[in-house]
Amino acid sequence: MQANSQEKSTRLIAFAVSHYCEKVRWALERQSIPFIEERHVPGFHWLFTLPNGGKSVPLLLTKAGIFTDSTDILHYLDVIAPTSQRLYPADPELRREVETLEDLFDTILGVSVRRWAYFYLLNNYKLMQKLLCDGVPAVESILFPIVFSQVRFITRKDYNITAESAADSLNQIKGLFEKVNNLLADGRSYLVGNSFSAADLTFACLVAPILIPPEYGGKTAALDELPDEMAVVHHELRNTLAGAFALRLFREERRNGFRLTNLVQG
Ligand SMILES: N[C@@H](CCC(=O)N[C@@H](CS)C(=O)NCC(=O)O)C(=O)O
Incomplete structure (x- = not known):
């Protein structure tokens, strides 16, 4: 697939094993949002999370901002999702x-x-x-x-x-x-x-x-x-x-x- 600007601009800082990171991976892939996943060994991740205002993974960098918690990331993705793909009910x-x-x-x-x-x-x-x-x-x-x-x-x-x-x-x-x-x-x-x-x-x-x-x-x-x-x-x-x-x-x-x-x- 050709890299495009959205693909380059959405980066997921992650651990390969983390089940909280899987929450975000799943939500991104469900919405067909291209992203770059950057995996790190625990400890090395702080080089990428601390300068971005977070500590833990998942951390998502987007054009709209930086999100440092899996639930905050799902809330953000829901706002930009088509109605049929939303993860939070309107009611x-x-x-x-x-x-x-x-x-x-x-x-x-x-x-x-x-x-x-x-x-x-x-x-x-x-x-x-x-x-x-x-x-x-x-x-x-x-x-x-x-x-x-x-x-x-x-x-x-x-x-x-x-x-x-x-x-x-x-x-x-x-x-x-x-x-x-x-x-x-x-x-x-x-x-x-x-x-x-x-x-x-x-x-x-x-x-x-x-x-x-x-x-x-x-x-x-x-x-x-x-x-x-x-x-x-x-x-x-x-x-x-x-x-x-x-x-x-x-x-x-x-x-x-x-x-x-x-x-x-x-
Ligand atoms: N509430 C956070 C929890 C994330 C979390 O606990 N991440 C762990 C990996 S499973 C982590 O990054 N630990 C290392 C650290 O906190 O620096 C979320 O849902 O994003």
Whole structure:
């Protein structure tokens, strides 16, 4: 595809593995917005986020401004989206329901999934290298063996990763799967109203590190790379209503047929 000015002007600063970055990737691709994804090893991302007024990824740079949070990015994309592609309902009551669920998933589910998964994965150097170095600049890949122990230390500290917090997180995850199971029990196709919304997209993305949908646009572990403790939870949760729902959303709503992402490498 030819580079055009919009493609050059929309840049996503990301981690390959981050499920919050997948929220934004999905929303951009759904709206067929060309963008350049710039992936970084954790730590190196601060060279790109801090000068742009943020800290974490995803961070989106656009002609209209810089957005430093996945939900803010989805709100911005919704304003420029054609009505049929919008992720937030026009009806104020339905919109409130979508935003409440999105916030719950962002603040509890995404954080719990990350803490629980890293508890098991951070000691597996080879797997972490695969998950964190996919698509990053060559210099970051080369430096990875040197910086990894520091990345691991900061990750454990910042995300408060201990055996106890991982066990608590798994309880939170199961509680939220139960909540989604209950919503879906009446046979509805989407969490709120009759169409795909930011609540559906956020739930599907944030549970993806557990369910490993093949359509995931970032990097996930393969099932046979998961330690037994994670594989057990993978099988248990994918067989719930909520798990099957998230996998269906990836299958039916995620695939675009072609990728617009213009991943910058090296
Ligand atoms: N509320 C933020 C959360 C994003 C977030 O937690 N990003 C993590 C990666 S999954 C991150 O960038 N951590 C490193 C940092 O905060 O510097 C959003 O939805 O965008």
